[in-house]
Amino acid sequence: MDLTRSPHDVAPDLIGSELYVDGVGGVIVEVEAYDHEDPAAHGYGNRRTERNASMFLPGGHVYVYRSYGIHWCMNVVCGEEGVAGAVLLRALQPTRGVAEMRARRGLDDVRLLCAGPGRLCQALGVTREHDGLPLDRPPFLLKDRVPEVEIVRGPRIGITKAADRPWRYGLRGSRFVSRPFRA
DNA sequence: CAGTGGATGCTCT
């Protein structure tokens, strides 16, 4: 798919797509969009810093940052070069490499392996080393979804600024999201 | 279930 579009166009198209890192991953079931005019975004105002440099790459790269000093969070960079836009990957339905994900997470419950941005990165082995890498080459594999999926949306999670914007997208009825979507 | 608080490190002001 065309990742040089706006994060708001890309985000719903990522739902139902498949992501693998070194062959481990599954179906994307939850994401959030962040654009350069968004006070909640790391790239707000297109202000470039050392941390968010990857957000300014052309769409199709990866932006990984550390969250709360403990977790890693992975974004799909979107839009044109020089414009800070990205889609945060919040949850996957694990399909391949489940044993490896279980080992990395120290957890059996498939439902919780990738249910949250920090958990997803731990399960897939994503760290700072992946920051800035292109998505269309190993270790990554991003497969477009089939056209027909039902998408739900709602307010984003875990932010204080611009918390009212409904830019969280999910696969309708999925049991693998980090939190349920309100009906 | 809902709510609370601690861990932990780094970025940005």
Added chain:
DNA sequence: GAGCATCCACTGT
């Protein structure tokens, strides 16, 4: 020095 795009364990219903 404040504030996180989080997670887990623990409490109390």
